[in-house]
Amino acid sequence: MDRYINAPLKEEIVKELKAGDYVYITGVIYSARDAAHKRMYEALEQGKEIPFDINNNIIYYLGPTPEREGQVIGSAGPTTSSRMDKYTPSLLDLGLKGMIGKGKRSQDVINSVIKNKAVYFAAVGGAGALLSKKIKSSKVIAYDDLGTEAIRELYVEDFPVIVVIDSKGNNLYEIVMQSS
Amino acid sequence: MRSIHTDEIIKNIKEMCIEANYTLASDVEEKIRGAAQKEDSKIGKQILAQLSENLDIAKNDLIPICQDTGMAIIFIKLGQEIHIEGVNLEEAVNEGIRQGYEEGYLRKSVVSDPLIRNNTKDNTPGIIHYEIVPGSQMEITVAPKGFGSENMSRIYMLKPSDGEEGVKRAILETVRLAGPNACPPIVVGVGIGGSFEKCAVLAKKALTRDLDKRSELKHIQELEEVILKEINELGIGPGGLGGRTTALGVNIETYPTHIAGLPVAINICCHVNRHVKRVL
Numbered sequence: 001m002d003r004y005i006n007a008p009l010k011e012e013i014v015k016e017l018k019a020g021d022y023v024y025i026t027g028v029i030y031s032a033r034d035a036a037h038k039r040m041y042e043a044l045e046q047g048k049e050i051p052f053d054i055n056n057n058i059i060y061y062l063g064p065t066p067e068r069e070g071q072v073i074g075s076a077g078p079t080t081s082s083r084m085d086k087y088t089p090s091l092l093d094l095g096l097k098g099m100i101g102k103g104k105r106s107q108d109v110i111n112s113v114i115k116n117k118a119v120y121f122a123a124v125g126g127a128g129a130l131l132s133k134k135i136k137s138s139k140v141i142a143y144d145d146l147g148t149e150a151i152r153e154l155y156v157e158d159f160p161v162i163v164v165i166d167s168k169g170n171n172l173y174e175i176v177m178q179s180s
Numbered sequence: 181m182r183s184i185h186t187d188e189i190i191k192n193i194k195e196m197c198i199e200a201n202y203t204l205a206s207d208v209e210e211k212i213r214g215a216a217q218k219e220d221s222k223i224g225k226q227i228l229a230q231l232s233e234n235l236d237i238a239k240n241d242l243i244p245i246c247q248d249t250g251m252a253i254i255f256i257k258l259g260q261e262i263h264i265e266g267v268n269l270e271e272a273v274n275e276g277i278r279q280g281y282e283e284g285y286l287r288k289s290v291v292s293d294p295l296i297r298n299n300t301k302d303n304t305p306g307i308i309h310y311e312i313v314p315g316s317q318m319e320i321t322v323a324p325k326g327f328g329s330e331n332m333s334r335i336y337m338l339k340p341s342d343g344e345e346g347v348k349r350a351i352l353e354t355v356r357l358a359g360p361n362a363c364p365p366i367v368v369g370v371g372i373g374g375s376f377e378k379c380a381v382l383a384k385k386a387l388t389r390d391l392d393k394r395s396e397l398k399h400i401q402e403l404e405e406v407i408l409k410e411i412n413e414l415g416i417g418p419g420g421l422g423g424r425t426t427a428l429g430v431n432i433e434t435y436p437t438h439i440a441g442l443p444v445a446i447n448i449c450c451h452v453n454r455h456v457k458r459v460l
Contacts, residue, residue, distance in 0.1 A: 035297070065244045065287040074285060075244040080328045080361050102328070103361035103420070124227055124419055125328065125363035126452050129243040130234040147299055148287050160230075162223070162421065173360055176422035177415060 004158070008056040009097040014119050017163045019170035023121060024158040029100070030054075031062040033079050035149040036142075037087040044090055051142030051151060055095035060123075061102075063148035064132070073138040073154075077128030078102040081120070085109050092116040100161055104173060114169040121161035122172075134159040182259075182316040184460055186266030189320070192458055193276025196322035197252060198284035200454040201244045207391040208367070208453045209235060211428040215365060215418075224423025228365075231418070231451060242285075246452045249286035250324030252277045252306035253384060261316035274304040289327075309381060323388050323455040329366060329448045332358035335380060338442040347372060347444050348407060354446040355411050355427065360420020363450035365428045367391065368411065371445040374435035382433040383447035388455040391429035404430045428453075 001020075005013055007027030017023065030052060032040070040050045061081055065074030081101030088099070089112035097118050102125040105113075113120055123131060137155040144150050164172045204212075212235070216228035238245040254273055266272065281288060281303035290304065291297040334357075336350040351370060358366065371382025394401045408430045417423025428451060437443060 062247065063287065063289075064247050065249055066285045068242060068285050071243070074287070075238075075247040075249075077247050079248065080331065082361065102363065104359060122360070122419065122421075124230050124234075125360075126246045126450050127230050127234040128247040129238040129241065129245060130230055132243055133237065133241075147301065148289070149299075162419075173420055176417070176420070177359075179415075179422070 007058050007098070007156070009058060009119070010056070011097070011117055014097060014117060015167050017119050017166050019163050019166045019172040019175060021163040023161050023163060025058070025161060026157050026159070027155070029058040029060050029154050029156055029159075031060045031064070031152040031154055033061050033063045033149050034083055035146045036151050037084050039143060041087040041090060044094070052153070054091060056097045058098035058100060059091070059096060060100040060154065065128070065148075073132050073135050075128030076132040076135055078123040078125055081105055088112065092118050105165060110165055110169055110171065113165050114167065117167045119163060119167055120165035122164045123159075123161050131159070181261055181263050183263045183265050184318060186264060186269065186272035188460060189269070189272045190276040190279065192320060192460060193254070193273055193322060194280040194283065196320065196456040196458060197277055197280025197286065197324065200322055200324050200456045201249045201284060201286055202238055202242065204235060204245065204452065205390075205455055208428065208451070211391055212365070212451055215425040215428065219418065219423050219425050221417055221423030223421045224418040224425060227418035227421065228425065244286060246326060246450070247287060248289065248326035248328060249281070250326050250454065251290055252303065253323045253325050254306050254308045255311070255321040255323070255385065255388065256308060257311045257313045257319040259315035259317045260312050262318055270308065273306060273308055277304050277306045278302045318460040319457065320460065321388050321455055321457045326450055326452060329358070329362040329450040332362040333383070333445070333447045335376065336444045337376065338444055340440070340442050342442055344403065346442065347403070348410070350444050351407055351430075351446050352410060352414070354448065355416070356414060358448050359416055362448045364416055364420055365418055365425045365451050367428050367449045367451070367453040368430045369447040369449060370430065370432040371447075372432060372434045372443070373437035374443060375437070376443060378435055379443040379445040380447070382435055383445035386431040386433045387447055387449045387453060388457070389431045391431070395432055397434065400432050400434060404432050
C-alpha cells in the first residue's frame with residue numbers, strides 16, 4: 001500500500017503502517033550515524049541532553065558526500081542500521097518514533113520498536129544520488145566537528161521508504177525469506 | 181629503463197577516484213539495467229529501476245552514485261624496468277587519493293586509528309597492493325570500497341576434505357548472512373587457496389575483474405556459474421526485499437595452497453562495484 005505521511009510522526013499514523021507499505025515522507029527529519037549515536041548515548045549516560053528534541057521524530061542513518069555549489073546536499077543514501085542497534089533502544093525510550101536505514105535490526109531493537117510503538121523504514125541502499133533529490137534543505141545542527149557524521153536537520157519531500165519493521169514487530173525481511 | 185614521474189601517477193589516481201565514484205564500469209551498469217528486465221518480483225523490479233535511475237542522476241547531475249565513496253583500494257602492477265622519479269610512490273598514491281576525494285566532492289570516510297577513530301579528513305591513507313611484474317608498464321586499478329558490504333565479508337579456513345561442496349556452502353552462508361545489509365544485488369569476489377591473507381587479497385582482486393569475463397580454469401568457471409545460480413535462488417533479491425536478483429556476478433580467483441589447507445575468502449561488494457583501470 002502507498003502512504004503519504006508527514007514528519008514528525010504521529011502515533012496514530014505509525015500504528016496504521018504495515019511491514020511492506022511504500023511510504024513517502026514529507027517534513028523535517030534528522031541525520032545521525034555511528035559517531036553521532038555514540039555521542040548522544042554517552043550524553044544520556046551522563047545525564048545530559050541530546051542536541052535536538054527527539055520526540056516523535058525520525059532519524060535517518062546517513063553520512064552524505066559534500067555538496068557542490070548550488071546543491072542542497074551530496075549523495076545521501078542510507079547506511080547499515082545494525083551498527084546503531086546498541087544505541088537505539090535508549091533513543092526510542094526517549095521518544096524517537098521512526099528510523100530510516102537499511103538492513104537487519106537486533107531483537108532488542110525490534111522489542112523496543114514494539115514497546116514504543118515506533119517504526120523502522122528502509123530506503124534503497126546505493127541510490128544516494130536519487131535520494132538526494134528528495135532532500136530540499138539541509139543544515140548541520142550539532143556535532144559539526146564530526147564532518148559527514150554531524151547531525152543534520154533535513155527537510156524532505158516525498159522521501160521514498162518501505163516499512164520493514166512495523167509497530168507490531170512484523171519484519172519484512174523475515175516475511176520475504178519465509179515466502180521464498 | 182623507462183621513467184615515470186610521480187606527478188603523472190598523482191594526476192591519474194586523482195582522476196580515477198573521481199571517475200569510479202560517478203560512473204560505473206560498463207559491465208556492472210549493463211548487469212543492473214539487464215536485471216530490471218528479468219526480475220519477477222514487483223518490489224525487486226522497482227528497486228532495480230531506481231538503481232538505474234540513480235546511475236543516470238549521478239552522471240547527469242554530478243552526484244556520487246553512493247554516499248559511501250569508499251576507502252580507496254589501489255592495485256599496482258609495476259613493471260620491473262620502470263624507474264620512478266619524484267616523491268616516494270606511496271606518498272604519490274595517497275596524494276592522488278587526497279586530491280581526488282577533495283576535488284571530486286567525495287566523502288572522507290577514513291579514521292586514523294581503528295579504536296580512537298578520528299577522521300583523517302582527506303580519505304587517506306588508501307590501501308595499496310603492489311605486484312612487481314616483468315616489463316616497463318605500470319597498471320593501476322582504483323577500486324573504492326564501501327563498507328556496508330565489506331562488513332559482511334568472511335574468511336573460512338576449510339579442511340581439504342571439505343572440497344568444492346565446502347566452498348559452496350561457505351559462499352552461500354556468507355551471502356545469506358549478508359542478506360539486506362550488503363545492498364543487494366551484490367557482486368561476490370572469492371579467493372580460494374594461498375594462505376589466510378592471500379585468499380583475502382585474491383577475493384578483493386576478484387571484485388575488480390569484468391563481470392562478463394569468466395575464470396580461465398574450466399572447473400572454476402563452472403563453479404562461478406553454479407554458485408551464481410544458487411545465490412539467485414536464495415530469494416534475498418534487490419534491497420533484500422525478495423526476488424531473483426541477489427547477485428550480479430561471482431568472480432573466483434585461486435592460488436596454490438598448503439597440503440593441509442583450503443582457505444576461502446568471500447569479499448562482498450554492493451551493486452556499486454567500482455573499479456577503474458589505467459596503464460601508464
